[in-house]
Amino acid sequence: MKKYYTTNLKDGETFDDFFMIKSLYIKAGTTGKQYLDMILSDATGEVVAKKWDLDEAEIATYEKTVPGCIVKVRAQVTDWRGQRQLRVTKMRFAQAGDGVDNNDFFKAAPEDPQEMYDFIVGKIQGFTDPDLRNLCMALYEENKDKLMYYPAAMSNHHAEYAGLLYHVKRMMMLGERACEVYTNLSRDLLLAGVAIHDIEKLTEILSDEHGVSPGYSFEGQMLGHLVQGVKVVHDKCRELGIGYEKEILLEHMVISHHYEPDFGSPKKPLFPEAEVLHYLDMIDAKMFDMEDSLAGVEPGGFGDKVWTLDNRKLYKKTF
Numbered sequence: 001m002k003k004y005y006t007t008n009l010k011d012g013e014t015f016d017d018f019f020m021i022k023s024l025y026i027k028a029g030t031t032g033k034q035y036l037d038m039i040l041s042d043a044t045g046e047v048v049a050k051k052w053d054l055d056e057a058e059i060a061t062y063e064k065t066v067p068g069c070i071v072k073v074r075a076q077v078t079d080w081r082g083q084r085q086l087r088v089t090k091m092r093f094a095q096a097g098d099g100v101d102n103n104d105f106f107k108a109a110p111e112d113p114q115e116m117y118d119f120i121v122g123k124i125q126g127f128t129d130p131d132l133r134n135l136c137m138a139l140y141e142e143n144k145d146k147l148m149y150y151p152a153a154m155s156n157h158h159a160e161y162a163g164l165l166y167h168v169k170r171m172m173m174l175g176e177r178a179c180e181v182y183t184n185l186s187r188d189l190l191l192a193g194v195a196i197h198d199i200e201k202l203t204e205i206l207s208d209e210h211g212v213s214p215g216y217s218f219e220g221q222m223l224g225h226l227v228q229g230v231k232v233v234h235d236k237c238r239e240l241g242i243g244y245e246k247e248i249l250l251e252h253m254v255i256s257h258h259y260e261p262d263f264g265s266p267k268k269p270l271f272p273e274a275e276v277l278h279y280l281d282m283i284d285a286k287m288f289d290m291e292d293s294l295a296g297v298e299p300g301g302f303g304d305k306v307w308t309l310d311n312r313k314l315y316k317k318t319f
């Protein structure tokens with residue numbers, strides 16, 4: 001039975017337990033010796049881990065190790081510049097007799113993928129604009145298999161089983177509320193933007209069926225989900241005979257949703273639905289990271305530094 005989870009590791013303690021290797025790199029240390037730089041994860045989260053001073057046999061083994069495998073580690077919890085880090089002293093691969101339970105290792109969105117898919121598709125089917133309805137329906141039906149398990153990221157926000165559906169679903173809920181307040185917004189256009197804004201994460205990042213991503217695809221590295229998304233929307237609009245203006249607006253929503261050139265958007269939003277789309281995306285990503293960071297924190301305490309939140313350490317209130 002797994003006892004130590006990434007969210008309840010206490011500073012200074014030494015323990016033995018199983019984790020999944022989310023990423024691993026062999027790097028050269030300042031002493032000239034090589035070390036293993038890893039992210040270990042389980043169903044509750046992830047933690048950086050280092051195994052120092054590798055010998056030749058370890059280097060040969062870890063060079064061939066792929067992310068996704070489960071290992072038993074002996075490690076000490078240390079603090080490195082405000083962030084918990086594991087100093088691993090022993091590590092071996094899990095064996096059949098260990099009786100590890102896969103559910104302990106894979107982080108999953110808290111809702112059922114089929115229910116989230118049905119919720120999103122239900123909203124799409126309710127669009128009064130037939131072009132937006134047809135476009136979104138086509139993209140969701142064609143990609144249903146992958147949507148059921150895909151994460152929305154490699155790490156950080158919604159890097160979990162069915163995380164992309166969870167992200168889109170909560171943005172849709174939020175988007176509907178925004179339309180009640182800002183009545184100038186086209187609900188169909190905003191929700192269509194929500195539905196498609198990250199759809200090409202399905203080809204940008206790689207993922208196994210547990211929603212664990214080993215990295216980016218070739219296309220993902222070279223183009224990214226914004227440019228890939230524009231291509232898909234362009235092709236789909238042509239296929240479905242959707243008019244010029246609508247196509248351009250949808251493409252614009254995809255390429256502007258990261259807002260800043262530094263984050264991959266060549267254009268800032270140029271109409272209200274595109275502007276709101278960006279903020280829905282931001283709110284949902286930040287709320288996810290905040291919930292995640294506070295999950296294992298005791299009331300009245302502070303969490304680890306979160307780099308996606310400008311290295312803030314969040315406080316967990318006591319009431």
Ligand SMILES: [Fe+2]
Nearest residue numbers: 197198225257
């Ligand atoms: Fe995005």
Ligand SMILES: [Fe+2]
Nearest residue numbers: 167197198281
């Ligand atoms: Fe997003």
